[in-house]
Amino acid sequence: MSSSRSIERIAVITSGGDAPGMNAALRAVVLAAEHDGIDVVGFRHGYEGLLNNDYMKLGRHEVEHILQYSGTIIKSARSERFKSDEGGIEAARNLDAQHVDAFIVIGGDGSFRGANHLAKFWQGPIIGIPGTIDNDLYGTDHTIGYDTAVETAMDALDKIRDTAEAMDRVFIVEVMGRNAGYIAISSAMASGAERMILPELQKDKPLTIDALVKHVEGVNRVRGDSSYVMVLCENQWPGGAVRLAEQLEDRLNFPCRPCLLGHVQRGGRPTAMDRILATRLGVYAVQLVQEGITGVMAGIERNELVTTPLEDTWVKRKVLSQELIDIQTKWFNPIKKDRHKATVDKA
Amino acid sequence: MSSSRSIERIAVITSGGDAPGMNAALRAVVLAAEHDGIDVVGFRHGYEGLLNNDYMKLGRHEVEHILQYSGTIIKSARSERFKSDEGGIEAARNLDAQHVDAFIVIGGDGSFRGANHLAKFWQGPIIGIPGTIDNDLYGTDHTIGYDTAVETAMDALDKIRDTAEAMDRVFIVEVMGRNAGYIAISSAMASGAERMILPELQKDKPLTIDALVKHVEGVNRVRGDSSYVMVLCENQWPGGAVRLAEQLEDRLNFPCRPCLLGHVQRGGRPTAMDRILATRLGVYAVQLVQEGITGVMAGIERNELVTTPLEDTWVKRKVLSQELIDIQTKWFNPIKKDRHKATVDKA
Amino acid sequence: MSSSRSIERIAVITSGGDAPGMNAALRAVVLAAEHDGIDVVGFRHGYEGLLNNDYMKLGRHEVEHILQYSGTIIKSARSERFKSDEGGIEAARNLDAQHVDAFIVIGGDGSFRGANHLAKFWQGPIIGIPGTIDNDLYGTDHTIGYDTAVETAMDALDKIRDTAEAMDRVFIVEVMGRNAGYIAISSAMASGAERMILPELQKDKPLTIDALVKHVEGVNRVRGDSSYVMVLCENQWPGGAVRLAEQLEDRLNFPCRPCLLGHVQRGGRPTAMDRILATRLGVYAVQLVQEGITGVMAGIERNELVTTPLEDTWVKRKVLSQELIDIQTKWFNPIKKDRHKATVDKA
Amino acid sequence: MSSSRSIERIAVITSGGDAPGMNAALRAVVLAAEHDGIDVVGFRHGYEGLLNNDYMKLGRHEVEHILQYSGTIIKSARSERFKSDEGGIEAARNLDAQHVDAFIVIGGDGSFRGANHLAKFWQGPIIGIPGTIDNDLYGTDHTIGYDTAVETAMDALDKIRDTAEAMDRVFIVEVMGRNAGYIAISSAMASGAERMILPELQKDKPLTIDALVKHVEGVNRVRGDSSYVMVLCENQWPGGAVRLAEQLEDRLNFPCRPCLLGHVQRGGRPTAMDRILATRLGVYAVQLVQEGITGVMAGIERNELVTTPLEDTWVKRKVLSQELIDIQTKWFNPIKKDRHKATVDKA
Structure with missing residues (x-):
């Protein structure tokens, strides 16, 4: 060489x-x-x-x-x-x-x-x-x-969170990433999003609207809260965040608002x-x-x-960190959360 | 009282x-x-x-x-x-x-x-x-x-401009405003957008896709450039920025990219x-x-x-500044720009 | 003409x-x-x-x-x-x-x-x-x-406040303005600073270190807090924020930290x-x-x-808004605060 | 354990x-x-x-x-x-x-x-x-x-650069770091500062005002420019940025402006x-x-x-990256720059 x-x-x-x-x-x-x-x-x-x-x-x-x-x-x-x-x-x-x-x-x-x-x-x-x-x-x-794009997505998610705390809502923020979930998982973790939709997680079984509805309801029951922020990687839902928000709103009977960051993620200092x-x-x-x-x-x-x-x-394929996936999906936002059970399990 | x-x-x-x-x-x-x-x-x-x-x-x-x-x-x-x-x-x-x-x-x-x-x-x-x-x-x-929302929209438009300068594109950024064009006109002027779609400007004659195509082509011919940023006030186009981008791309044969800021505009310091x-x-x-x-x-x-x-x-109705409308539409981004003619007109 | x-x-x-x-x-x-x-x-x-x-x-x-x-x-x-x-x-x-x-x-x-x-x-x-x-x-x-400089000064003051809340401190932030207090008063009000030192307020009687010490102690007694942020307009204290911080620290027996923004205020989007x-x-x-x-x-x-x-x-001389001065010095950060007395005064 | x-x-x-x-x-x-x-x-x-x-x-x-x-x-x-x-x-x-x-x-x-x-x-x-x-x-x-502090320092340095480009000046920005040059070297590299003063570089031979004057003049001669930005790590110059600016201005006969970021670096998102x-x-x-x-x-x-x-x-002592030091001091801002000689050296 x-x-x-x-x-x-x-x-x-x-x-x-x-x-x-x-x-x-x-x-x-x-x-x-x-x-x-x-x-x-x-x-x-x-x-x-x-x-x-x-x-x-x-x-x-x-x-x-x-x-x-x-x-x-x-x-x-x-x-x-x-x-x-x-x-x-x-x-x-x-x-x-x-x-x-x-x-x-x-x-x-x-x-x-x-x-x-x-x-x-x-x-x-x-x-x-x-x-x-x-x-x-x-x-x-x-x-x-990549780091700049994550900051930009996180900044948007922070702003969404400001308003989510003021008025209970479900928000879906669509970020870039082509066929990889790096921006999505990093911005989701950095902003404390309740859910992320990544290609890496949807590989084996396609995501259904039922599963999403169940997660929103399950997480919010645990938290006693009704604001919920979802990070959607592009190309992972037909019609993107706009369509998903309509579908969720139909099902949840609760305002669901989309945000599509688009090329904003390519700019900025x-x-x-x-x-x-x-x-x-x-x-x-x-x-x-x-x-x-x-x-x-x-x-x-x-x-x-x-x-x-x-x-x-x-x-060759760079692999998304399993540690990060676990923190976001298992440690922080599990669908079922039964504390007494968890304590028993540990015994 | x-x-x-x-x-x-x-x-x-x-x-x-x-x-x-x-x-x-x-x-x-x-x-x-x-x-x-x-x-x-x-x-x-x-x-x-x-x-x-x-x-x-x-x-x-x-x-x-x-x-x-x-x-x-x-x-x-x-x-x-x-x-x-x-x-x-x-x-x-x-x-x-x-x-x-x-x-x-x-x-x-x-x-x-x-x-x-x-x-x-x-x-x-x-x-x-x-x-x-x-x-x-x-x-x-x-x-x-209002001022914060304008800053947020402008910041997104600045970032879009960064990438627009790197790769020739048409961008459509949808901003809030309900039925008023304040955020749209201020963020458009502050970011140097080539076009804004406001309720105040569309009152008398509904906007057509033909008129938009003509403006994109006209402005870019004058500027000798092919990047073009449009600020769309919410509720002013069926299907919003996502749909308008599809329609323009069909007609212009040129990549058109949407951005939907949504509730990001309600957040931030x-x-x-x-x-x-x-x-x-x-x-x-x-x-x-x-x-x-x-x-x-x-x-x-x-x-x-x-x-x-x-x-x-x-x-009572607060009126959008005609001075600002004129600067954006007549002074800075006229469709027809014929310098010799303009000079003659003044004579 | x-x-x-x-x-x-x-x-x-x-x-x-x-x-x-x-x-x-x-x-x-x-x-x-x-x-x-x-x-x-x-x-x-x-x-x-x-x-x-x-x-x-x-x-x-x-x-x-x-x-x-x-x-x-x-x-x-x-x-x-x-x-x-x-x-x-x-x-x-x-x-x-x-x-x-x-x-x-x-x-x-x-x-x-x-x-x-x-x-x-x-x-x-x-x-x-x-x-x-x-x-x-x-x-x-x-x-x-001017508006950008105020934002920049406010941004610095916000960051100072973050750390002031974590650790009790007195902070002195020196801002520009030449011989006018515009940046100082606007950034002080926008960031909730406890004190501002402006040429317009010091005209008649020169400010003493005693008066400043008294204000820090008085305000913090009312608030039950020990963090305190002061905005100092340039040219209003010999040796600027660095010297004033040393002098205050000597007297208050409490950490006092200077910040000198300088030409940072001329930059930024x-x-x-x-x-x-x-x-x-x-x-x-x-x-x-x-x-x-x-x-x-x-x-x-x-x-x-x-x-x-x-x-x-x-x-001719543009006059600093008395309304803003009053809000900052009389309504929000009076040295003496005796609620019962205030009530009586109104009776 | x-x-x-x-x-x-x-x-x-x-x-x-x-x-x-x-x-x-x-x-x-x-x-x-x-x-x-x-x-x-x-x-x-x-x-x-x-x-x-x-x-x-x-x-x-x-x-x-x-x-x-x-x-x-x-x-x-x-x-x-x-x-x-x-x-x-x-x-x-x-x-x-x-x-x-x-x-x-x-x-x-x-x-x-x-x-x-x-x-x-x-x-x-x-x-x-x-x-x-x-x-x-x-x-x-x-x-x-650490990463946030570097961003904050870089942001200030970017703003300084904006104004440095408009008016030729020497700027000295003092950043934190206690006895380590991490914030200084990273913010200097990220902002393209011409010089950094770090504890790690001054260990063996104390820095003199003569050496600094020589560097300012040498670098600016190469660049054909007269703006120059220096990042000073705290505790590395008696009297800090304020004093150093006075000393340099005396010697260079050229405006030198200090900026002392202070606790601003501890705040921010x-x-x-x-x-x-x-x-x-x-x-x-x-x-x-x-x-x-x-x-x-x-x-x-x-x-x-x-x-x-x-x-x-x-x-044990974490060591500052020699790669970064070399880029900043040897590759990008050498005092002597003689291109023909450099070419010969390589031959």
């Missing part, structure tokens, strides 16, 4: 759904490269920019004050055209035309598949930096943007954790390409910098 | 949809009353608490550290029962049983209708304090909670402006009841404390 | 201490000017840029996404050189060389003095827009940046209120110069757009 | 400087205990409450909605009295009088020393939960409150990361006492729950 050669110019793109902290990663790549006397060019709109030869030079000046902003100054996009052999060849040709020696892509698994596609047609070192709010990449404990993660991975990626490492994602596992083959990041 | 008598005990309720700053108003009532040697009791869950005789004493200790929290420590609710004559009589009886001399209700127009209903059966001074995020009460330039407004009105209401004033709402118009008969607050 | 002529190019500067919302005002000037077919150029670093002929064209593209950021894209500065006749002549010459027809300055009283100085040497319409966090300009109820104010005033200024109005500040009083001669903005 | 026995009542205290997330830890202890049929009592004001037998029952109701608030509902304090043998004996007597079977203390190293002191006089299981913003405890990668950490450790602590484990701190290292003997937490 490694064969060192002198790197004089690095190309970088941000690709796929944008994530807070992508700018911080760009900045780190540029400052680290500058330190080592390497030029950086950024292609705009992800792989589309590679095809269109649409690039800009990225120096200290361009990245100096982008650390605190989400979005990405070189824009992001998804590209269908690039997926063909013709697309890969064209991209490789443009990289060579610009004298690019190494390529860094900041994005999610779709972006990394693109990187592997590019590697079929281009020989320089290619490194992936995990930038997606969904946190669904194997090979890194956290992806850039990146958290310190995301900026630091992005900075570390950006510097690390520049080190890796200079060592001739290629075809891997730079990540952080158990606090340490690690690399993982790009393909593993989507083929 | 005024016949002074000694006030020894004030009852206060928060009623209807809760609004950030209601707690600040409660605190001000209690501290001002304490200063004048008056007791305060709070009935819980609005008029429901009056019927159920469910109250708590509110002293300095109970309200000391609630200023910064939204929600309401005496809870809010809507009450159907209270609307009958029997309800009014029962409420009056309970106020007398608790030796209440004056009554203050913090809420919106429904709460003030309730106050007028109560006045049919109870003789003490009754004062309304405007607490609703919708800002739709005649007789006060701002209602408590109240802004300084809301806390100061609530504090001023709470102190003023305590002064008014001691002067024997009754049947009015305490408000602030053009920076001055004023009173308005309760009935006027919902019968 | 008015003699209409055709305006084809407006120059704009931001001058003096920057304030959140200056960018929003710039954007409004540019968008309104573009609507009327007028060019805008921005001179950098305030009057310094006028002297150095350092300017940039400001079009829709330059200002499109600056609404939500504090600071100023054309930078600000103070200029000694400009104050001389030579400076004024040079500035006028450069405005003419760039074919500028009208001049808009966003800043505080120093900036407006500069505008009057310029008017001695240059004939076009000159309009001031009030941009300063201190809110100390006659002729407008609010200046751009502008609030909705500041952005809307900036937008309205920016559009209004463009209208005014086209009407040939000159030598005035565009402001908002009692919710309406008004103009005030520039000189009045610093010669 | 382990000898299981039935636990029916747990006592908990929060001790020492409060930290955001302490309430979340309390809640987790209570909910987990309730799940297992265990009562919880909270002694108020830390070890002081143990001496004064000042306690409250903590059930689901008391902790239901405290997750999102900083501070601690059972208050915190430092206690001199408790450190004596008499204090320890009295505390043990009170625990026995209340039929307490296990003891959990949330705090920093002083609190853990107290726990070891208590263990001399009392036999039940004792567990420490790391709650301090300083992050200076061996045996856990993060302490509760805890971040998701702090709440989740607190929740995990609270549940874990309840598990540990039931297993009869005693004399250890519950922590998280490399994402896993671990225990560390209490004494190790202050005797």
Whole structure:
């Protein structure tokens, strides 16, 4: 995987759904490269920019004050055209035309598949930096943007809780995550939500409206309260939070209110954790390409910098923490709660 | 309207949809009353608490550290029962049983209708304090909670803008306001949204999907950009932001993403402006009841404390600023923009 | 003051201490000017840029996404050189060389003095827009940046209160305001501070450490509490919050902790209120110069757009609300609190 | 260390400087205990409450909605009295009088020393939960409150940067950390500060004003800019940020502005990361006492729950990441930057 050669110019793109902290990663790549006397060019709109030869030079000046902003100054996009052999060849040709020696892509698994596609047609070192709010990449404990998205979802849930305490209600807050429950479970735990609906929990037996009604009634009986907050991961209920709220209201005879956060979760100032993660991975990626490492994602596992083959990041599956699931579902919000029984059980 | 008598005990309720700053108003009532040697009791869950005789004493200790929290420590609710004559009589009886001399209700127009209903059966001074995020009460330039709701909507719109700049998209953000466009127009202007859909603008001719498509295409042609943010006031489009996004996406062949803020807008730390407004009105209401004033709402118009008969607050109509409408629709986001023509027009 | 002529190019500067919302005002000037077919150029670093002929064209593209950021894209500065006749002549010459027809300055009283100085040497319409966090300009109820600075100070005070409730302490938070107590009184009221030290209150008799000690002890005796938060306006105590905390700790034998917010108050996302104010005033200024109005500040009083001669903005004195002072010092935090006596006094 | 026995009542205290997330830890202890049929009592004001037998029952109701608030509902304090043998004996007597079977203390190293002191006089299981913003405890990668404090410091630094970009200035922001540079280095990296002054970096050779002047001038020459932000850890410069700003201004002939965040860093809504950490450790602590484990701190290292003997937490020393130090000082802000030379060095 490694064969060192002198790197004089690095190309970088941000690709796929944008994530807070992508700018911080760009900045780190540029400052680290500058330190080592390497030029950086950024292609705009992800792989589309590679095809269109649409690039800009990225120096200290361009990245100096982008650390605190989400979005990405070189824009992001998804590209269908690039997926063909013709697309890969064209991209490789443009990289060579610009004298690019190494390529860094900041994005999610779709972006990394693109990187592997590019590697079929281009020989320089290619490194992936995990930038997606969904946190669904194997090979890194956290992806850039995930912590910020959790904060944003938690902030909305906190506000919902303020009003839930004032007027008894059921609230359903739909959060992002694609097919993974990371944002949902973390924001649910952080905000003390009574229920979360995650793909990981619904795998074996599909969730029914009956089961949800039973949980609302059961939990509220235990708590002697009638406010109840549910975190719904996107794609886990037909019609989403809006439809689920209607269905629950029909059944519970009680006001149920939806909230759909949507792309709000992609914005906002990146958290310190995301900026630091992005900075570390950006510097690390520049080190890796200079060592001739290629075809891997730079990540952080158990606090340490690690690399993982790009393909593993989507083929292998990061597992949601069972400890967190247990706390939320068994310790804190069990449907049946019979304290005397529990005491007896322990005897 | 005024016949002074000694006030020894004030009852206060928060009623209807809760609004950030209601707690600040409660605190001000209690501290001002304490200063004048008056007791305060709070009935819980609005008029429901009056019927159920469910109250708590509110002293300095109970309200000391609630200023910064939204929600309401005496809870809010809507009450159907209270609307009958029997309800009014029962409420009056309970106020007398608790030796209440004056009554203050913090809420919106429904709460003030309730106050007028109560006045049919109870003789003490009754004062309304405007607490609703919708800002739709005649007789006060701002209602408590409105400024905070605008900040919350603006914050979501800012985050949407972050991601809109990274990836070209159309976004539709649905905000509250019941039948008034205050939150919508203020958050749209504050965030630089390209379009707002308000009841005040759709009165004469119903909005069509064709008109919206034309505006998106027209504005983006002028700006040479393809991100576009629309603020939709609730109840102004069948199916709300979710449905409108589907319809626009069909027509524009371009990703359109909805966001439904919902009750998030009722939560969050109240802004300084809301806390100061609530504090001023709470102190003023305590002064008014001691002067024997009754049947009015305490408000602030053009920076001055004023009173308005309760009935006027919902019968008369506060008008949305034409200046703001013009800035958003004529100055900043006109559909047709032909600079040469504009110059000629001026000649 | 008015003699209409055709305006084809407006120059704009931001001058003096920057304030959140200056960018929003710039954007409004540019968008309104573009609507009327007028060019805008921005001179950098305030009057310094006028002297150095350092300017940039400001079009829709330059200002499109600056609404939500504090600071100023054309930078600000103070200029000694400009104050001389030579400076004024040079500035006028450069405005003419760039074919500028009208001049808009966003800043505080120093900036407006500069505008009057310029008017001695240059004939076009000159309009001031009030941009300063201190809110100390006659002729407008609010200046751009003031509301954001109050929010920032309040946010710090809220956080201090969190920890004050956990551990009994005296805290002194020093806020900005130059020689005016606006930020101090508003943030004190909004956060429920027990005490504020303002220039307006100390005018007649200088504040002594004895009086402060007496107030801390008196208020805490009434409240039965030992946490106490004091808001200190800058320049009102020798050595500021750091020195005052040492002195109080010596006397009270109790931990006293200072906090010095400093320039943090100039940053942060502008609030909705500041952005809307900036937008309205920016559009209004463009209208005014086209009407040939000159030598005035565009402001908002009692919710309406008004103009005030520039000189009045610093010669006349805006008065701090006595209502707010009374609430904070008489109603809520009196040193002596004798409830029976208060009751008797009213009899 | 382990000898299981039935636990029916747990006592908990929060001790020492409060930290955001302490309430979340309390809640987790209570909910987990309730799940297992265990009562919880909270002694108020830390070890002081143990001496004064000042306690409250903590059930689901008391902790239901405290997750999102900083501070601690059972208050915190430092206690001199408790450190004596008499204090320890009295505390043990009170625990026995209340039929307490296990003891959990949330705090920093002083609190853990107290726990070891208590263990001399009392036999039940004792567990420490790391709650301090300083992050200076061996045996856990993060302490509760640290992430929130970093966010708060970063937020202030972001705001400083806004204004620094508008007007060229040197800013010095003093942050907490006691004798450790965790908050300083993380907030410096997250905000892109040009310089940090940490105890860990000043150990060998004391920092001089000359060295600082040289760095400001050197860095700004490289960047072609004159704004510069320095993060100063408390206790690392005589007179703190205020004095250092005066000294630098004297030398640089350039405005230098101090900011002293102080206890603001202890407040604010805890971040998701702090709440989740607190929740995990609270549940874990309840598990540990039931297993009869005693004399250890519950922590998280490399994402896993671990225990560390209490004494190790202050005797052994957690080391600041050299990777982070290198990024900040060598990669991003070297004093001398000679690009050609750097290139040659690599050759």
